[in-house]
Amino acid sequence: MLTLDSLSKTYSDGTRALERIDLTVPQGEIVALIGGSGCGKTTLLRLVAGLDRASEGSIVLDGETIAQPHPGVGLVFQEPRLLPWLDVADNVGFGLSHLAKTERKARIAHALEMVGLGEHARRWPRELSGGQQQRVSIARAFVANPRVLLLDEPFSALDAFTRKDLHGHLLALWQETKPTILIVTHDVGEAVALADRAVVMRPKPGRLDDAIPLALARPRDPASPHSEAATRRILAALDRSLKPAQAAAPTEAAQWW
Amino acid sequence: MAEPGADDAKSAPKPRRETVWDQGGRVALGLILPLALVIGWESAVHTGLAQGRLMPPPSRIAVTLYDLAASGDLWMHVQATLVRVALGFAFGAVAGIAAGALTGALPTARHILDPTLQALRAVPSLAWVPLFILWLGILETPKVALIAVGVFFPVYIGVAGAIASVDRKLIEVGRIFRLSTLQLARRILLPAVLPATLTALRTGLGLGFLFVVAAELMGASEGLGYLLIDGQQFSKADQILAAIIAFAILGKLADTVLVAVTRPLTRWQDTARETL
Ligand SMILES: Nc1ncnc2c1ncn2[C@@H]1O[C@H](COP(=O)(O)OP(=O)(O)OP(=O)(O)O)[C@@H](O)[C@H]1O
Numbered sequence: 268m269l270t271l272d273s274l275s276k277t278y279s280d281g282t283r284a285l286e287r288i289d290l291t292v293p294q295g296e297i298v299a300l301i302g303g304s305g306c307g308k309t310t311l312l313r314l315v316a317g318l319d320r321a322s323e324g325s326i327v328l329d330g331e332t333i334a335q336p337h338p339g340v341g342l343v344f345q346e347p348r349l350l351p352w353l354d355v356a357d358n359v360g361f362g363l364s365h366l367a368k369t370e371r372k373a374r375i376a377h378a379l380e381m382v383g384l385g386e387h388a389r390r391w392p393r394e395l396s397g398g399q400q401q402r403v404s405i406a407r408a409f410v411a412n413p414r415v416l417l418l419d420e421p422f423s424a425l426d427a428f429t430r431k432d433l434h435g436h437l438l439a440l441w442q443e444t445k446p447t448i449l450i451v452t453h454d455v456g457e458a459v460a461l462a463d464r465a466v467v468m469r470p471k472p473g474r475l476d477d478a479i480p481l482a483l484a485r486p487r488d489p490a491s492p493h494s495e496a497a498t499r500r501i502l503a504a505l506d507r508s509l510k511p512a513q514a515a516a517p518t519e520a521a522q523w524w
Numbered sequence: 525m526a527e528p529g530a531d532d533a534k535s536a537p538k539p540r541r542e543t544v545w546d547q548g549g550r551v552a553l554g555l556i557l558p559l560a561l562v563i564g565w566e567s568a569v570h571t572g573l574a575q576g577r578l579m580p581p582p583s584r585i586a587v588t589l590y591d592l593a594a595s596g597d598l599w600m601h602v603q604a605t606l607v608r609v610a611l612g613f614a615f616g617a618v619a620g621i622a623a624g625a626l627t628g629a630l631p632t633a634r635h636i637l638d639p640t641l642q643a644l645r646a647v648p649s650l651a652w653v654p655l656f657i658l659w660l661g662i663l664e665t666p667k668v669a670l671i672a673v674g675v676f677f678p679v680y681i682g683v684a685g686a687i688a689s690v691d692r693k694l695i696e697v698g699r700i701f702r703l704s705t706l707q708l709a710r711r712i713l714l715p716a717v718l719p720a721t722l723t724a725l726r727t728g729l730g731l732g733f734l735f736v737v738a739a740e741l742m743g744a745s746e747g748l749g750y751l752l753i754d755g756q757q758f759s760k761a762d763q764i765l766a767a768i769i770a771f772a773i774l775g776k777l778a779d780t781v782l783v784a785v786t787r788p789l790t791r792w793q794d795t796a797r798e799t800l
């Protein structure tokens with residue numbers, strides 16, 4: 268269970284990026300974080316990953332407070348961020364140096380197989396396409412068996428076909444160990460395709476606005492009536508999160524200024 | 525997971541390898557100009573179009589070079605020069621890497637050291653020569669010191685710059701995987717700065733050869749630079765040219781060796797990957 272308790276973040280320049288975020292995610296749930304640009308989605312993931320410190324509030328994973336990078340939490344950045352001097356296999360195994368060689372090799376091979384890159388193990392990152400590189404970075408995060416996996420717009424730079432393909436790879440990996448997943452996305456269709464719950468955020472300061480459960484069976488058909496209804500609900504919530512900013516923001520802002 | 529994927533098809537066509545013929549052709553093209561010069565010069569002297577005294581024909585330079593080599597003198601001079609370059613390069617490179625790493629890694633060290641080093645860098649290195657002779661005498665020490673100074677600055681600038689420009693995003697990857705400071709340095713910083721460091725070392729080596737000439741011109745009884753002065757004093761243009769050719773070959777060889785030795789370290793960077 269991952270619990271964010273009244274989590275806030277003020278950057279050193281005074282930017283209030285997150286305002287009292289409360290969120291509880293049971294183990295294995297996939298949560299999509301949606302919201303306009305600048306509403307604090309990346310900030311939220313960086314706090315949970317332990318890369319930045321929260322200003323107030325806490326992050327608790329199965330009873331353990333997270334304040335720095337934690338072995339149970341993996342992060343996939345928006346860009347693949349592969350190490351160019353390591354080949355694909357060594358990139359995937361980057362976080363496994365504590366394991367014995369045979370075990371490490373087996374895990375790397377399996378992870379690469381799962382993302383469909385078994386044949387490319389000995390290539391350099393620069394010899395891969397953008398989508399292949401992002402698959403390597405997903406494999407790198409999964410191979411460490413995290414309890415929580417954070418993905419920050421992992422597919423936003425990819426075309427619709429590649430994205431759909433990668434949704435499949437991501438869900439296949441998730442099926443194996445059922446980690447909790449927090450995935451940031453701008454794409455409502457992506458949320459509907461992947462998530463058990465869509466959480467809509469609102470900017471200035473970043474807050475949680477609405478949560479839409481997506482209790483749909485997998486595999487999902489984006490054209491099914493259920494999916495379409497879910498899409499409409501998320502879009503409506505996004506609309507609301509953008510509009511009443513004038514109504515709510517001044518009083519809120521006045522409070523913390 | 526079997527995947528009749530689109531990207532497997534993409535990777536199928538192998539990049540066209542450069543054949544021996546391609547390489548040979550390229551080398552041949554590069555040889556046209558020097559060969560033409562050699563032949564032109566040679567025949568100009570032989571037909572009386574040009575005088576050979578100040579501009580000895582290639583054949584005479586070759587003979588001089590051969591005589592020097594046969595008597596063993598050439599090897600002695602080459603050795604003297606090489607030892608100086610090697611020592612100067614070693615001291616300059618080690619100091620440059622140390623200073624670059626220090627200022628690159630610690631802002632305080634940078635604020636303390638960098639302004640002074642930059643000011644010293646602004647001094648044309650040859651201006652140190654009289655001072656070095658005064659301080660260190662006229663034997664080997666001032667020569668090695670001068671070469672070391674020449675090597676130091678490009679290496680220092682290169683290493684400090686490389687460390688300063690390491691991608692912070694890659695360092696975050698290390699943090700996510702909870703690397704210790706030492707592991708971070710070894711597994712991310714070091715490989716990230718290696719290519720720029722090697723480039724800086726190459727520049728440094730080139731400058732080492734530049735400065736060994738200056739050092740030997742300031743007085744030496746052996747070394748290729750000595751052959752230059754000796755040739756000038758006794759109007760032996762063929763000897764000067766022979767020494768210049770020896771310098772060119774030596775410099776190129778040293779650079780080639782440095783590149784070959786360090787090649788495996790930066791193989792991931794090769795633009796056309798032909799091995800494996
Ligand atoms: N290092 C930083 N220092 C100061 N302010 C920051 C920093 N990082 C982010 N911010 C600010 O915090 C707010 C939230 O930024 P964040 O990157 O979390 O947004 P986001 O929801 O991920 O946006 P996007 O969808 O564009 O990626 C923004 O107003 C941003 O300008």
Ligand SMILES: [Mg+2]
Pocket residue numbers: 308309310419
């Ligand atoms: Mg973001």
